[in-house]
Amino acid sequence: MKQVIVATRGSELAKAQAAPLVDHLRTKGYEISWRLFTTSGDQWLEGPLDKAGGTGFFTKELEAALLAKEADLLIHSLKDVALDRPEGIVTACIPEREDPSDWLLLRQDAPTNPVIGTSAVRRERLLQAAMPEASFTWLRGNVPTRVQRVREGVLRDAPLHGAVLAGAGLRRLGLDLSGLRFRPLRFEQLLPAPGQGALLAETREDRTDLLEAFADLNDALTVKAIWLERRVLRGLGGGCQQPLGAHAEPLEGGGFRLRAAYAGEGCIRRALAEGDDPAMLVEAVLRQLEVPCA
Numbered sequence: 001m002k003q004v005i006v007a008t009r010g011s012e013l014a015k016a017q018a019a020p021l022v023d024h025l026r027t028k029g030y031e032i033s034w035r036l037f038t039t040s041g042d043q044w045l046e047g048p049l050d051k052a053g054g055t056g057f058f059t060k061e062l063e064a065a066l067l068a069k070e071a072d073l074l075i076h077s078l079k080d081v082a083l084d085r086p087e088g089i090v091t092a093c094i095p096e097r098e099d100p101s102d103w104l105l106l107r108q109d110a111p112t113n114p115v116i117g118t119s120a121v122r123r124e125r126l127l128q129a130a131m132p133e134a135s136f137t138w139l140r141g142n143v144p145t146r147v148q149r150v151r152e153g154v155l156r157d158a159p160l161h162g163a164v165l166a167g168a169g170l171r172r173l174g175l176d177l178s179g180l181r182f183r184p185l186r187f188e189q190l191l192p193a194p195g196q197g198a199l200l201a202e203t204r205e206d207r208t209d210l211l212e213a214f215a216d217l218n219d220a221l222t223v224k225a226i227w228l229e230r231r232v233l234r235g236l237g238g239g240c241q242q243p244l245g246a247h248a249e250p251l252e253g254g255g256f257r258l259r260a261a262y263a264g265e266g267c268i269r270r271a272l273a274e275g276d277d278p279a280m281l282v283e284a285v286l287r288q289l290e291v292p293c294a
Contacts (some may be wrong), residue, residue: 007071073202106182194229194246
């Protein structure tokens with residue numbers, strides 16, 4: 001029987017989102033073993049990730065294991081993956097995307113001027129414009145931990161009334177949200193991070209068998225959308241912690257609607273373009289984002 005060592009982060013979400021891909025490999029006759037990692041991003045609890053510096057917070061330990069042949073397959077949340085991939089690592093699969101939107105969770109007793117927790121500067125700055133009545137505080141930890149903090153209503157001895165989390169993670173975990181108010185945020189309020197809701201499976205160049213095994217799970221429409229969003233990110237200098245929201249929405253007649261919002265300090269720049277030429281779409285969006293704020 002063919003063997004594959006699957007490496008991912010040790011959180012419940014990382015394991016839950018990896019499970020369908022692992023099940024797919026089992027149908028192809030693979031015997032699976034796991035390696036679970038606590039990454040530098042998991043260990044950083046001292047504030048928003050943009051303060052930590054560097055890139056690859058949630059992936060570099062996994063990449064090192066793959067290149068050392070201590071693992072054969074990595075499964076990531078695509079939004080956490082750096083734009084430039086290490087030499088020798090190739091994409092095995094990008095499956096169909098889950099819900100890319102961010103969700104707002106609130107306690108039932110949340111006031112009209114709630115305190116909302118988030119670990120992303122993008123979320124905080126864009127929501128400050130969409131929800132000027134709210135205030136924001138940094139909230140780190142895995143998804144169940146952040147939901148529990150909202151239930152408790154206290155964070156660092158101060159009130160906490162809600163949190164913003166990726167809808168894909170909440171859906172994949174199937175968490176019990178009873179007793180809380182929750183809803184997806186409109187893209188006009190908060191655009192997701194580039195690649196949010198999508199997964200990326202990676203392997204080494206020598207594991208061509210895994211490329212073949214995943215060929216029928218790769219989703220072409222998701223691949224195209226992610227390419228557009230990450231090209232906007234690259235055009236702004238890259239970095240997964242940039243305060244950039246970007247989303248490529250497939251259009252019925254073909255092509256995409258590409259939205260982006262860059263949340264600089266005291267200034268939000270927005271862009272929108274539609275069409276079927278990927279390079280021209282990205283160029284149009286980047287050109288709009290270069291316009292200085294009034």
